[in-house]
Amino acid sequence: MKELIEDSEKYLMNTYKRYPVVLRKGRGCRVYDVRGKEYLDFVGGIAVNVLGHCHPRVVVALQKQAQRLIHVSNLYHIEPQIGLARLLVESSFADKVFFCNSGAEANEAAIKLARKYSRDHFGEGRYEIITALNSFHGRTMATITATGQKRFQEGFEPLLPGFRHVPFDDIEALSDSLDGRTCAVMLEPVQGEAGVRIPSGDYLKEVRRLCSEREVLLILDEVQTGIGRTGRLFAYEHYDIEPDIMTLAKGLGGGVPIGAMLAGDRVAASFVPGTHASTFGGNPLAAKAALATVETVLEDGIILEECRRKGGYFLGKLHTLKEEFSGIIADIRGMGLMIGLELTRDCSSIVNACLERGVLINCTAGNTIRFTPPLIVTEQEIDTVVDILEDIFGRLS
Protein backbone atom coordinates (compact mmCIF):
# COMPACT_ATOMS: atom_id res chain seq x y z
CA MET A 1 0.00 0.00 0.00
CA LYS A 2 2.88 2.36 0.87
CA GLU A 3 4.36 2.10 -2.64
CA LEU A 4 0.99 2.66 -4.30
CA ILE A 5 0.43 5.78 -2.21
CA GLU A 6 3.90 7.08 -3.12
CA ASP A 7 3.13 6.57 -6.81
CA SER A 8 -0.29 8.17 -6.40
CA GLU A 9 1.35 11.26 -4.91
CA LYS A 10 4.04 11.26 -7.59
CA TYR A 11 1.80 10.97 -10.65
CA LEU A 12 -1.53 12.55 -9.73
CA MET A 13 -2.16 16.28 -9.49
CA ASN A 14 -2.45 17.37 -5.94
CA THR A 15 -6.17 18.24 -5.98
CA TYR A 16 -7.37 15.97 -3.18
CA LYS A 17 -6.32 15.55 0.42
CA ARG A 18 -6.48 11.76 0.30
CA TYR A 19 -6.61 9.40 3.28
CA PRO A 20 -3.71 6.91 3.36
CA VAL A 21 -5.78 4.01 2.05
CA VAL A 22 -5.98 2.32 -1.37
CA LEU A 23 -9.41 0.76 -1.87
CA ARG A 24 -9.53 -2.28 -4.10
CA LYS A 25 -12.97 -3.91 -3.96
CA GLY A 26 -16.44 -3.46 -2.55
CA ARG A 27 -19.70 -5.32 -1.88
CA GLY A 28 -22.85 -3.78 -0.49
CA CYS A 29 -21.91 -1.21 2.19
CA ARG A 30 -18.39 -2.56 2.62
CA VAL A 31 -15.11 -1.77 0.87
CA TYR A 32 -11.72 -3.43 1.25
CA ASP A 33 -8.25 -1.94 0.91
CA VAL A 34 -5.34 -3.62 -0.88
CA ARG A 35 -4.28 -5.27 2.40
CA GLY A 36 -7.75 -6.79 2.77
CA LYS A 37 -8.86 -4.52 5.65
CA GLU A 38 -12.64 -4.06 5.65
CA TYR A 39 -14.39 -0.69 6.01
CA LEU A 40 -18.05 0.16 6.49
CA ASP A 41 -18.64 2.81 3.84
CA PHE A 42 -20.85 5.65 5.10
CA VAL A 43 -19.46 8.02 2.47
CA GLY A 44 -20.80 5.98 -0.46
CA GLY A 45 -18.71 7.89 -3.01
CA ILE A 46 -20.31 11.02 -1.45
CA ALA A 47 -23.93 10.14 -2.18
CA VAL A 48 -23.11 8.14 -5.32
CA ASN A 49 -23.37 4.45 -4.44
CA VAL A 50 -27.11 4.41 -3.74
CA LEU A 51 -27.27 0.62 -4.25
CA GLY A 52 -23.98 -0.04 -2.50
CA HIS A 53 -20.86 -1.38 -4.19
CA CYS A 54 -21.08 -3.67 -7.19
CA HIS A 55 -24.83 -4.24 -6.94
CA PRO A 56 -25.56 -7.39 -9.01
CA ARG A 57 -28.16 -5.63 -11.20
CA VAL A 58 -25.73 -2.86 -12.10
CA VAL A 59 -22.86 -5.31 -12.64
CA VAL A 60 -24.92 -7.54 -14.97
CA ALA A 61 -26.26 -4.52 -16.88
CA LEU A 62 -22.70 -3.28 -17.39
CA GLN A 63 -21.38 -6.71 -18.39
CA LYS A 64 -24.14 -7.27 -20.96
CA GLN A 65 -23.89 -3.75 -22.37
CA ALA A 66 -20.08 -3.90 -22.56
CA GLN A 67 -20.40 -6.97 -24.76
CA ARG A 68 -23.03 -5.35 -26.97
CA LEU A 69 -22.04 -1.68 -27.43
CA ILE A 70 -19.91 0.63 -25.28
CA HIS A 71 -20.00 3.90 -27.15
CA VAL A 72 -21.59 5.52 -30.17
CA SER A 73 -22.07 9.19 -30.94
CA ASN A 74 -25.18 11.14 -30.00
CA LEU A 75 -25.52 11.64 -33.76
CA TYR A 76 -27.46 8.35 -33.53
CA HIS A 77 -30.31 7.18 -31.31
CA ILE A 78 -29.03 5.16 -28.32
CA GLU A 79 -31.26 2.39 -26.94
CA PRO A 80 -30.44 2.46 -23.18
CA GLN A 81 -30.46 6.29 -23.23
CA ILE A 82 -34.03 6.28 -24.59
CA GLY A 83 -35.15 3.84 -21.88
CA LEU A 84 -33.48 5.91 -19.15
CA ALA A 85 -34.95 9.20 -20.43
CA ARG A 86 -38.42 7.66 -20.53
CA LEU A 87 -38.10 6.34 -16.97
CA LEU A 88 -36.88 9.70 -15.64
CA VAL A 89 -39.65 11.59 -17.44
CA GLU A 90 -42.34 9.17 -16.28
CA SER A 91 -41.05 9.46 -12.70
CA SER A 92 -40.75 13.26 -12.54
CA PHE A 93 -42.24 16.64 -13.50
CA ALA A 94 -40.13 16.72 -16.67
CA ASP A 95 -40.88 16.06 -20.34
CA LYS A 96 -37.34 16.03 -21.74
CA VAL A 97 -33.84 15.02 -20.61
CA PHE A 98 -30.32 16.06 -21.66
CA PHE A 99 -27.54 13.68 -20.61
CA CYS A 100 -23.98 14.61 -19.64
CA ASN A 101 -21.28 13.16 -17.38
CA SER A 102 -21.25 14.95 -14.02
CA GLY A 103 -23.05 17.28 -11.68
CA ALA A 104 -21.11 20.37 -12.73
CA GLU A 105 -21.88 19.61 -16.36
CA ALA A 106 -25.57 19.12 -15.61
CA ASN A 107 -25.60 22.52 -13.88
CA GLU A 108 -23.74 24.12 -16.80
CA ALA A 109 -26.45 22.77 -19.08
CA ALA A 110 -29.15 24.15 -16.76
CA ILE A 111 -27.51 27.59 -16.69
CA LYS A 112 -27.25 27.63 -20.49
CA LEU A 113 -30.84 26.47 -20.95
CA ALA A 114 -32.16 29.10 -18.51
CA ARG A 115 -30.29 31.89 -20.30
CA LYS A 116 -31.34 30.66 -23.73
CA TYR A 117 -34.99 30.32 -22.67
CA SER A 118 -34.94 33.83 -21.24
CA ARG A 119 -33.38 35.26 -24.40
CA ASP A 120 -35.93 33.42 -26.58
CA HIS A 121 -38.93 34.65 -24.57
CA PHE A 122 -37.88 37.99 -23.03
CA GLY A 123 -35.04 39.30 -25.20
CA GLU A 124 -31.55 40.51 -24.25
CA GLY A 125 -30.32 41.63 -20.81
CA ARG A 126 -32.30 39.13 -18.76
CA TYR A 127 -29.58 36.62 -17.91
CA GLU A 128 -28.91 36.85 -14.19
CA ILE A 129 -29.10 33.73 -12.02
CA ILE A 130 -29.67 34.03 -8.28
CA THR A 131 -28.15 31.30 -6.13
CA ALA A 132 -27.71 30.83 -2.38
CA LEU A 133 -24.84 31.65 -0.09
CA ASN A 134 -23.05 28.47 1.06
CA SER A 135 -24.39 26.60 -1.95
CA PHE A 136 -22.30 24.18 -3.97
CA HIS A 137 -22.89 23.63 -7.68
CA GLY A 138 -19.57 22.28 -9.05
CA ARG A 139 -16.04 23.18 -10.10
CA THR A 140 -16.29 24.48 -13.68
CA MET A 141 -16.02 28.24 -14.20
CA ALA A 142 -19.79 28.79 -14.41
CA THR A 143 -20.54 26.49 -11.50
CA ILE A 144 -17.90 27.96 -9.15
CA THR A 145 -19.43 31.33 -9.99
CA ALA A 146 -22.86 29.93 -9.12
CA THR A 147 -21.46 28.42 -5.93
CA GLY A 148 -22.00 30.81 -3.03
CA GLN A 149 -18.65 30.17 -1.29
CA LYS A 150 -15.58 32.33 -1.82
CA ARG A 151 -13.15 29.50 -1.06
CA PHE A 152 -14.06 27.72 -4.30
CA GLN A 153 -13.66 30.89 -6.36
CA GLU A 154 -10.42 32.42 -5.06
CA GLY A 155 -7.57 32.38 -7.57
CA PHE A 156 -9.80 31.72 -10.56
CA GLU A 157 -11.04 35.26 -11.18
CA PRO A 158 -12.43 36.80 -13.29
CA LEU A 159 -15.61 34.88 -12.61
CA LEU A 160 -18.55 34.85 -15.01
CA PRO A 161 -20.89 37.84 -15.06
CA GLY A 162 -24.55 37.32 -14.30
CA PHE A 163 -24.68 35.60 -10.90
CA ARG A 164 -25.83 36.91 -7.52
CA HIS A 165 -25.97 35.20 -4.13
CA VAL A 166 -28.54 35.60 -1.39
CA PRO A 167 -28.82 33.96 2.05
CA PHE A 168 -30.38 30.47 1.88
CA ASP A 169 -33.77 29.97 3.49
CA ASP A 170 -34.53 33.72 3.47
CA ILE A 171 -37.50 34.42 1.23
CA GLU A 172 -37.34 38.20 1.70
CA ALA A 173 -33.71 38.36 0.57
CA LEU A 174 -34.62 36.34 -2.50
CA SER A 175 -37.67 38.43 -3.26
CA ASP A 176 -35.62 41.65 -2.97
CA SER A 177 -32.95 40.30 -5.31
CA LEU A 178 -35.28 39.53 -8.23
CA ASP A 179 -35.43 42.26 -10.84
CA GLY A 180 -35.75 42.77 -14.59
CA ARG A 181 -32.38 41.10 -15.18
CA THR A 182 -33.21 37.83 -13.41
CA CYS A 183 -33.77 34.75 -15.55
CA ALA A 184 -33.54 32.00 -12.92
CA VAL A 185 -33.16 31.02 -9.29
CA MET A 186 -30.94 28.00 -8.69
CA LEU A 187 -31.01 26.14 -5.36
CA GLU A 188 -30.18 22.83 -3.74
CA PRO A 189 -33.36 21.55 -2.02
CA VAL A 190 -31.04 20.54 0.85
CA GLN A 191 -27.58 22.12 0.93
CA GLY A 192 -25.19 19.17 1.08
CA GLU A 193 -21.68 20.58 1.02
CA ALA A 194 -22.73 23.31 3.48
CA GLY A 195 -23.37 20.58 6.08
CA VAL A 196 -26.83 19.16 5.23
CA ARG A 197 -28.82 22.39 5.61
CA ILE A 198 -32.56 21.78 5.29
CA PRO A 199 -34.68 24.84 4.49
CA SER A 200 -37.45 25.61 6.95
CA GLY A 201 -41.20 25.17 6.51
CA ASP A 202 -42.61 26.65 3.35
CA TYR A 203 -39.41 28.24 2.01
CA LEU A 204 -39.25 26.24 -1.21
CA LYS A 205 -42.99 26.61 -1.75
CA GLU A 206 -42.60 30.36 -1.41
CA VAL A 207 -39.62 30.31 -3.79
CA ARG A 208 -41.77 28.42 -6.31
CA ARG A 209 -44.60 30.95 -5.93
CA LEU A 210 -42.22 33.89 -6.32
CA CYS A 211 -40.57 32.42 -9.42
CA SER A 212 -43.93 31.72 -11.09
CA GLU A 213 -45.18 35.21 -10.24
CA ARG A 214 -42.10 36.90 -11.73
CA GLU A 215 -41.75 34.46 -14.67
CA VAL A 216 -38.34 33.41 -13.42
CA LEU A 217 -37.24 29.80 -13.86
CA LEU A 218 -36.67 27.64 -10.78
CA ILE A 219 -33.65 25.34 -11.20
CA LEU A 220 -33.28 22.68 -8.51
CA ASP A 221 -29.81 21.19 -8.22
CA GLU A 222 -30.63 17.63 -7.14
CA VAL A 223 -27.15 16.35 -7.95
CA GLN A 224 -26.74 15.20 -4.33
CA THR A 225 -30.36 14.87 -3.18
CA GLY A 226 -31.67 13.03 -6.27
CA ILE A 227 -32.22 9.28 -6.84
CA GLY A 228 -33.67 8.40 -3.48
CA ARG A 229 -31.11 9.98 -1.16
CA THR A 230 -33.73 11.87 0.89
CA GLY A 231 -36.28 9.06 0.89
CA ARG A 232 -38.12 10.22 -2.25
CA LEU A 233 -36.82 9.74 -5.77
CA PHE A 234 -36.35 13.54 -5.92
CA ALA A 235 -36.20 15.87 -2.91
CA TYR A 236 -38.66 18.37 -4.45
CA GLU A 237 -41.39 15.75 -3.83
CA HIS A 238 -41.13 16.46 -0.08
CA TYR A 239 -42.10 20.08 -0.65
CA ASP A 240 -45.12 19.63 -2.90
CA ILE A 241 -43.58 21.74 -5.66
CA GLU A 242 -42.12 21.17 -9.11
CA PRO A 243 -39.05 22.93 -10.54
CA ASP A 244 -38.75 24.15 -14.13
CA ILE A 245 -35.32 22.57 -14.51
CA MET A 246 -33.65 19.86 -12.41
CA THR A 247 -30.12 18.52 -12.46
CA LEU A 248 -28.95 15.04 -11.46
CA ALA A 249 -25.65 13.14 -11.29
CA LYS A 250 -24.09 11.34 -8.28
CA GLY A 251 -26.62 8.54 -7.53
CA LEU A 252 -27.96 8.35 -11.08
CA GLY A 253 -25.46 5.81 -12.45
CA GLY A 254 -25.03 3.75 -9.27
CA GLY A 255 -21.30 4.54 -9.46
CA VAL A 256 -20.90 4.97 -13.21
CA PRO A 257 -20.37 8.62 -14.26
CA ILE A 258 -23.50 10.17 -15.75
CA GLY A 259 -25.36 13.45 -15.27
CA ALA A 260 -28.72 14.69 -16.48
CA MET A 261 -30.62 17.94 -16.87
CA LEU A 262 -34.39 17.71 -17.05
CA ALA A 263 -37.05 20.25 -18.02
CA GLY A 264 -40.64 20.62 -19.15
CA ASP A 265 -41.39 20.87 -22.88
CA ARG A 266 -41.78 24.65 -23.02
CA VAL A 267 -38.38 25.31 -21.42
CA ALA A 268 -36.62 22.39 -23.15
CA ALA A 269 -37.73 23.77 -26.53
CA SER A 270 -35.01 26.44 -26.26
CA PHE A 271 -32.40 23.73 -26.90
CA VAL A 272 -32.27 22.78 -30.57
CA PRO A 273 -29.62 20.94 -32.62
CA GLY A 274 -26.34 22.79 -32.17
CA THR A 275 -27.16 24.69 -28.95
CA HIS A 276 -25.62 22.16 -26.54
CA ALA A 277 -23.88 18.79 -26.68
CA SER A 278 -21.63 16.29 -24.92
CA THR A 279 -19.64 13.53 -26.65
CA PHE A 280 -20.08 10.99 -23.86
CA GLY A 281 -23.42 12.26 -22.50
CA GLY A 282 -25.75 9.31 -21.95
CA ASN A 283 -23.46 6.86 -23.72
CA PRO A 284 -24.72 3.26 -23.95
CA LEU A 285 -22.65 1.90 -21.05
CA ALA A 286 -23.40 4.72 -18.60
CA ALA A 287 -27.07 4.91 -19.59
CA LYS A 288 -27.52 1.15 -19.11
CA ALA A 289 -25.98 1.30 -15.63
CA ALA A 290 -28.22 4.26 -14.75
CA LEU A 291 -31.30 2.49 -16.09
CA ALA A 292 -30.56 -0.55 -13.90
CA THR A 293 -29.94 1.75 -10.91
CA VAL A 294 -33.11 3.84 -11.21
CA GLU A 295 -35.26 0.77 -11.97
CA THR A 296 -33.93 -0.94 -8.85
CA VAL A 297 -34.42 2.15 -6.65
CA LEU A 298 -38.02 2.47 -7.87
CA GLU A 299 -38.95 -1.20 -7.73
CA ASP A 300 -42.00 -1.54 -5.47
CA GLY A 301 -40.91 1.63 -3.66
CA ILE A 302 -39.22 -0.60 -1.06
CA ILE A 303 -35.79 1.04 -1.22
CA LEU A 304 -37.32 4.52 -0.86
CA GLU A 305 -39.59 3.48 2.00
CA GLU A 306 -36.67 1.74 3.72
CA CYS A 307 -34.47 4.81 3.19
CA ARG A 308 -37.00 6.95 5.06
CA ARG A 309 -37.34 4.35 7.83
CA LYS A 310 -33.60 3.76 8.27
CA GLY A 311 -32.92 7.50 8.03
CA GLY A 312 -35.33 7.97 10.95
CA TYR A 313 -33.67 5.13 12.85
CA PHE A 314 -30.21 6.65 12.29
CA LEU A 315 -31.40 10.11 13.39
CA GLY A 316 -32.93 8.60 16.55
CA LYS A 317 -29.64 6.91 17.42
CA LEU A 318 -27.71 10.14 16.85
CA HIS A 319 -30.12 12.08 19.07
CA THR A 320 -29.50 9.54 21.85
CA LEU A 321 -25.77 10.04 21.32
CA LYS A 322 -26.25 13.81 21.58
CA GLU A 323 -27.81 13.40 25.05
CA GLU A 324 -24.62 11.66 26.15
CA PHE A 325 -22.22 14.03 24.36
CA SER A 326 -23.91 17.44 24.34
CA GLY A 327 -20.49 19.09 24.61
CA ILE A 328 -19.36 17.50 21.35
CA ILE A 329 -22.52 17.35 19.22
CA ALA A 330 -23.96 20.76 18.37
CA ASP A 331 -26.77 19.82 15.97
CA ILE A 332 -28.23 16.95 13.94
CA ARG A 333 -29.90 17.48 10.57
CA GLY A 334 -31.16 14.89 8.17
CA MET A 335 -33.56 13.85 5.48
CA GLY A 336 -33.65 10.18 4.51
CA LEU A 337 -30.08 8.94 4.40
CA MET A 338 -28.50 12.37 3.97
CA ILE A 339 -27.52 13.20 7.51
CA GLY A 340 -25.31 15.88 9.04
CA LEU A 341 -23.88 15.66 12.56
CA GLU A 342 -22.58 19.11 13.43
CA LEU A 343 -19.87 19.09 16.08
CA THR A 344 -18.66 21.82 18.37
CA ARG A 345 -15.18 21.27 16.90
CA ASP A 346 -13.31 20.37 13.72
CA CYS A 347 -14.25 16.85 12.65
CA SER A 348 -11.09 15.73 10.85
CA SER A 349 -9.63 13.88 13.88
CA ILE A 350 -12.91 11.96 14.25
CA VAL A 351 -12.83 10.98 10.57
CA ASN A 352 -9.29 9.67 11.09
CA ALA A 353 -10.26 7.76 14.22
CA CYS A 354 -13.19 6.17 12.34
CA LEU A 355 -10.91 5.21 9.47
CA GLU A 356 -8.62 3.50 11.94
CA ARG A 357 -11.64 1.58 13.29
CA GLY A 358 -12.79 0.56 9.79
CA VAL A 359 -15.50 3.16 9.14
CA LEU A 360 -15.51 5.68 6.29
CA ILE A 361 -17.24 8.99 7.04
CA ASN A 362 -16.97 12.41 5.46
CA CYS A 363 -16.33 15.79 7.09
CA THR A 364 -17.85 18.83 5.39
CA ALA A 365 -18.05 22.53 6.23
CA GLY A 366 -15.20 21.94 8.72
CA ASN A 367 -17.29 20.72 11.63
CA THR A 368 -20.05 18.53 10.19
CA ILE A 369 -19.88 14.78 9.71
CA ARG A 370 -21.92 14.01 6.60
CA PHE A 371 -23.33 10.50 6.37
CA THR A 372 -24.41 9.42 2.90
CA PRO A 373 -24.35 5.61 3.11
CA PRO A 374 -25.82 3.36 0.43
CA LEU A 375 -29.63 3.29 0.64
CA ILE A 376 -29.40 -0.46 1.25
CA VAL A 377 -27.56 0.03 4.56
CA THR A 378 -28.89 -2.14 7.40
CA GLU A 379 -29.86 -1.19 10.95
CA GLN A 380 -26.99 -3.35 12.23
CA GLU A 381 -24.53 -1.40 10.10
CA ILE A 382 -25.95 1.87 11.44
CA ASP A 383 -25.61 0.47 14.99
CA THR A 384 -21.96 -0.43 14.36
CA VAL A 385 -21.12 3.10 13.18
CA VAL A 386 -22.97 4.76 16.07
CA ASP A 387 -21.24 2.44 18.58
CA ILE A 388 -17.83 3.32 17.16
CA LEU A 389 -18.66 7.04 17.28
CA GLU A 390 -19.82 6.65 20.89
CA ASP A 391 -16.52 5.05 21.76
CA ILE A 392 -14.50 7.76 19.97
CA PHE A 393 -16.51 10.58 21.57
CA GLY A 394 -16.11 8.87 24.95
CA ARG A 395 -12.34 9.01 24.65
CA LEU A 396 -12.52 12.71 23.70
CA SER A 397 -14.60 13.84 26.64
Ligand SMILES: Cc1ncc(COP(=O)(O)O)c(C=O)c1O
Ligand atom coordinates in the same frame (compact mmCIF):
# COMPACT_ATOMS: atom_id res chain seq x y z
C1 LIG B 1 -25.41 19.87 -5.06
C2 LIG B 1 -24.23 19.57 -5.94
N1 LIG B 1 -24.18 20.09 -7.18
C3 LIG B 1 -23.15 19.84 -8.00
C4 LIG B 1 -22.09 19.06 -7.62
C5 LIG B 1 -20.95 18.81 -8.55
O1 LIG B 1 -21.03 17.52 -9.04
P1 LIG B 1 -19.74 16.87 -9.78
O2 LIG B 1 -18.68 16.71 -8.77
O3 LIG B 1 -20.28 15.56 -10.31
O4 LIG B 1 -19.36 17.79 -10.89
C6 LIG B 1 -22.10 18.50 -6.33
C7 LIG B 1 -20.96 17.68 -5.87
O5 LIG B 1 -20.71 17.49 -4.70
C8 LIG B 1 -23.19 18.76 -5.48
O6 LIG B 1 -23.24 18.25 -4.23
